[in-house]
Amino acid sequence: MKLLMAMALAAAMLAGAAGAEVTDRSAAGFEVTEKATIAAPAAKVYAALLTPGAWWSSQHSWSGSAKNLSIDLAAGCFCEKLPNGHVRHMTVVLADGKTTLRLFGGLGPLQFTGASGHLAFVLKPAGEATELTLTYDVGGYAKGGLAEQWAAPVDGVLGEQVGRLRKYLETGKLE
Numbered sequence: 001m002k003l004l005m006a007m008a009l010a011a012a013m014l015a016g017a018a019g020a021e022v023t024d025r026s027a028a029g030f031e032v033t034e035k036a037t038i039a040a041p042a043a044k045v046y047a048a049l050l051t052p053g054a055w056w057s058s059q060h061s062w063s064g065s066a067k068n069l070s071i072d073l074a075a076g077c078f079c080e081k082l083p084n085g086h087v088r089h090m091t092v093v094l095a096d097g098k099t100t101l102r103l104f105g106g107l108g109p110l111q112f113t114g115a116s117g118h119l120a121f122v123l124k125p126a127g128e129a130t131e132l133t134l135t136y137d138v139g140g141y142a143k144g145g146l147a148e149q150w151a152a153p154v155d156g157v158l159g160e161q162v163g164r165l166r167k168y169l170e171t172g173k174l175e
Helices: 002-018 042-049 108-112 146-171
Strands: 020-026 029-038 069-072 077-082 085-095 100-105 114-126 129-141
Touching: 020 146, 029 114, 029 146, 042 114, 042 129, 042 146, 085 108, 108 114, 108 146, 129 146
Parallel strands: none
Antiparallel strands: 020 029, 029 129, 069 077, 077 085, 085 100, 100 114, 114 129
């Protein structure tokens, strides 16, 4: 648990430049919003969203390798290959091919709780760049309190992913 909190704190510090924020919290859940302007056209950003194995952090995968992550629109699955199976992180509920990708489910350790959420990526062209807004609305039950225990770590992890996506699209590298 200490490692998780340390990673979340580090991720939260990295997320600052991406416009990360817990925008709402209550006894029933929380909302995280991440905003970033990415120096790439919306079509390129959308295509990258569908290939999380290229930019997602391996530290935030079950297999230890982000290369095992994929989004299969036909199957409606944000999934990960495991050595002896797979995990469905989220279900794709809307993919319009241009500006919006919506998924439903519990990311990471939220799968061990009674919580799940709605993750939305919305793209808005801004000249040669794209304004990305990510929101993750999480609700349900988690022992010890959902918002109290999970809002900040989830914000940190998602902020890190948005930062990695931006860096990947703008530089072609993550390191």
